[in-house]
Amino acid sequence: MLLATTALTGNSLAIPLFDAFSYPFMARALIVLLVLSVVAGVVGVLVNLRGLEFISDGLTHAVFPGIAIGFVWAGRGGLFVGAMIAAVLAAVVLTLLVRKAVSSDAAIAIVLTAMFSVGVIVVSQNSDYAGQLEALLFGRLLTVTPTEVVQTIVIALIALLLVGLTLKEQVFRAFDQAGSRASGYRPLLLDLVLNVAIALVVVAASSAVGNLLVLAVLIVPGAVARLITVRMWWLFPIAALFAALASWVGLTLGFEASVQAGIDLPSGATVVLVLVAGYAVALLARLSIDRMRRRSATRGGLPGALTVGDSVEIIASAGSRAAHDGRTH
Secondary structure, eight states, X not given: OHHHHHHHHHHHHHXXXXXXXXXXXXXXXXXXXXXXXXXXXXXXXXXHHHTOHHHHHHHHHHTHHHHHHHHHHHGGGGHHHHHHHHHHHXXXXXXXXXXXXXXXXXHHHHHHHHHHHHHHHHHHTSTTXXXXXXXXXXXXXXXXXXXXXXXXXXXXXHHHHHHHHTHHHHHHHHHOHHHHHHTTOOHHHHHHHHHHHHHHHHHHHHHHHOTTTHHHHHHHHHHHHHHHOOXXXXXXXXXXXXXXXXXXXXXXXXXXXXXXXXXXXXXXHHHHHHHHHHHHHHHHHXXXXXXXXXXXXXXXXXXOOOOHHHHHHHHHHHHHHHHHHHHHO
């Protein structure tokens, strides 16, 4: 009887995870987020390894005027076109500025504030200023159209292709810039490719979770993966899997809260909160494991066990070795 009750309870808890996506608008939202999970998982790990979180923030805001201009010019159909143009332009300008005498932080601040201001000015010319600005900043995840789903998939594939063709070189550069340069790799080209890929992820995600929340989709999965594993090539699938799971759970929570409890939860923001909550759980688990390992090592008179800090050196060594192997072969 107890086993039957437990099984029934488990099934009742699992039903919402699947039933919600029988609706076409929920299925489209899930498809978009799953696609973003894969590309953001891969690109986000490189962002994390390179320490490019601030540059990613700059690119996120720099894409905003393209989204705004495209929307004002051609409605929702112009979002991706305008965003793509702004993304490539911002990535090139930012990469070149950082390579020159301007410091990295100053270049990002200049591009970020200038481009975002242009976007606000453009949107303000629309009669429904407040409504359009809110939609562009926070997304329209549940109203994504089939055309936008296809556009998101295409843009995500382009970003994945750019990163996939230079993955070993990107990893090598992340940990040994001097060695990468000495091996014949072109730093400017690698930086440009990665920045364009980041900008494309921003474009792909902006219509779903909005311009302000896209940074969490890009950054958090990679950060979680580095807490879970120290194996270089496991980082990418773990980041993508975590992002996909968080997207699934976040969408379900938002749907159930609206339908069952009458609480209107923005789907994009709910997904982001689930991502951040997952990071908090992974961080606490990692810190607890490190503490227990240190205690066990101390009692046994052994050298200190692996900690989060130690993982950086291991990943660096693995990344440099993998890139070197790719170069020699």
